[in-house]
Amino acid sequence: MSSKPDRTSVLTEEQKDMLFFIYQEEKVARDVYITLGKMYKNENTFRSMQITEQRHLECAKELCDIYGVDTSSMDESVIGAFESPLLKMLYDAYIEKGKSSLRDALEMAEFIGASDTEMIEHASIGMPNDVVSVYEKLKKGNMNRPDTYEAVIYTAA
Numbered sequence: 001m002s003s004k005p006d007r008t009s010v011l012t013e014e015q016k017d018m019l020f021f022i023y024q025e026e027k028v029a030r031d032v033y034i035t036l037g038k039m040y041k042n043e044n045t046f047r048s049m050q051i052t053e054q055r056h057l058e059c060a061k062e063l064c065d066i067y068g069v070d071t072s073s074m075d076e077s078v079i080g081a082f083e084s085p086l087l088k089m090l091y092d093a094y095i096e097k098g099k100s101s102l103r104d105a106l107e108m109a110e111f112i113g114a115s116d117t118e119m120i121e122h123a124s125i126g127m128p129n130d131v132v133s134v135y136e137k138l139k140k141g142n143m144n145r146p147d148t149y150e151a152v153i154y155t156a157a
Contacts, residue, residue, distance in 0.1 A: 009128035016069045018123045019131070023060040023071060024087050025119055026138075029053045029112050031079045032094045036105045043102060049109060056138050063134055113142045 011019070030053035037046035057076065064071050073083050080095075082088045094112060098105035117139050124135045 009130075011067050011128075015127060016067060018127075019060070019064050019067060019069045020071065021084065021087075022120065022123050022135075023057070023064050023069075024074065024082050024084050025116065026053060026057040026060045027074065027076065028082065028087050028091050028094075029116055030057050031091060032098070032112060033109065034079055035095055036098050036109070039099055040102050040105060043106075045106065045109070052141055056141060059134050059138060063131055066130075117142045 030050055033046045033050035033053055037043070037050055040046060061071060063069075075081060080088070080091055082091065094108050098108045120135045120139050120142075124132045127135070
C-alpha cells in the first residue's frame with residue numbers, strides 16, 4: 001500500500017473500531033481459504049485466494065498502524081482466532097458449510113468475496129481519502145474473482 005495518510009485526518013473511535021473490524025474481517029477470509037485449502041488439497045483456487053487475502057490483510061494492518069489502532073490482540077499466525085465473537089462465528093459457519101463438498105466450499109468462497117465487498121463499502125463511509133483509496137483496491141480485488149469462482153464451481157459440479 002503506497003497511499004500517504006491525510007495527516008489532517010483524525011479518526012473517531014468508531015472509525016478506528018471499523019478499521020480494526022475490517023482488519024479482522026480480512027483475516028477471516030484468509031483463514032477460511034487456508035483451512036479450505038488444507039481440506040481440498042487438489043484445488044488451487046484456495047491457495048491463490050489465500051495469497052490475495054494475505055495482501056488485503058497487510059493493507060488493512062497498515063491502515064491500523066497509520067491511524068494508531070492497536071492490533072496486538074490479534075495473532076495472525078493462529079488460524080481461526082479473532083477478537084470479534086461475530087467474526088469467529090462467521091469463520092466457523094464458513095468452514096462448516098465449506099467442508100460439505102468442494103462445490104459448497106467454492107460457493108462459500110464466492111459468498112465471502114461478495115460479503116467482503118459489502119462490508120468494505122459500508123466501512124468506507126466517512127473515512128479519509130487514503131482509507132477509501134485502500135478500501136477501493138480491496139473491493140476491486142474481490143470483484144475480480146467472480147468469473148474464476150463460476151468456472152471452478154461449474155467444473156466441480
